Amino acid sequence: MISVASPLDTAFFSLLSGSHQRLCGRPLTSGLPDDAEAADWLYRDAPYAVLAQDAAEDPAFVYANTTAQRLFAYTWQQFVGLPSRLSAPVADRESRDRLMAGVRSKGYAEGYRGLRESGTGKRFWIEDVTIWNLADADGEVHGQAALIRSWSDG
Template sequence: MTSMIEFPWQQEAIIIHSQRILNSFQHWLGYSLLDVTGSPLEVAQALFAAPFVLASHGTEENPIFNYGNRKALEQWEMFWDEFTRTPSRKTAEAVEQEERNRLLADAGTKGFSYFSGVRITSTGKRFQIEDGILWNLLDEQNQYCGQAAVYSKCEFI
C-alpha cells in the first residue's frame, strides 16, 4: 500500500461507513446531507468528492478519525492513511479543547449540535470554522458508532 490512498471510497468498509454518515445525518437533522442517488459505490464516491469538509471519528476513548473526504484531507493537509490514524482531538489547540469537549458531549446528548471554532492543520495553520454541524453516527442496528462533522465555511487566521 502506498502512503496515499487515492480512492478510499472504493473500500467496502468506507462504502458502508458513507451510508452510515448519510443515514445518521438524515435521522438527526431531518434532511439530506447530500442529494445523491446511485449504487452504494457511487454514493460513497460522491460523498468523498462533496464540496464541503466532512470528517468522522470512532468510539475509542481517544477517538481516531475513521473518515475524511477530499476536502477534509486538503483542509488538514494529510493523506488518507495519516488522517485515519490521527486522534480527532489533535485538530484543536489546547485552548480550544474545553469547548470541543463540550460540543462533543452536547451532540452526544441531543444527537447533533451546531458549532464554530478554531482548528489547526497538521502543519500548524489555524482556521476558524463557522456554521458547522456535528452529529452522532448510528450503525445498521441503530447503535452509536461515532460522530461526524461537516462545514463549508472556514477562514485561515
C-alpha cells in the same frame, strides 16, 4: 469499534448518510442513484469537508474526504487513526470536548464555529458546522461526524 476499509466503503457511507438523514432531517448527498456513486462523490468531489471519528475513549478519525484532507493538510493515511482532539489547538480542546459531549447526549449540533489547526500548524476557523452521532438504525452510536460548510483564516 468502527473502521473504514477505504474512503469509498459503502457500508460506512450508509452509516454516515443514514445517521445524518435520521438525526438532521436531510440527506448528506442527493440526486445520486446509489451508495457507491454517492460515496465516491462525497469523498472526491463534495465542496464541503466531512470528517468522522470512532467512539473510543480518545476518539480517532476514521474518515476524511478530500476537501477535509486539503483543509487540514493531512493525507488519508495521516488522517485515519489520528486522535481527533489534535485537530483543535491545545487552548481550545476543552470547549471542543464540551461540544462533543453535547452531541453525544443530544444527537447533533448545528451552526458550530471553532478554531482548528492543520497538520502544518496553520490555524483556521471552521464555520457553519453540523456535527452528529454516527448512529445505526437501532440507535447504537459508533462515533461522530462533522460537515464543515465553510472556513476562514484564523
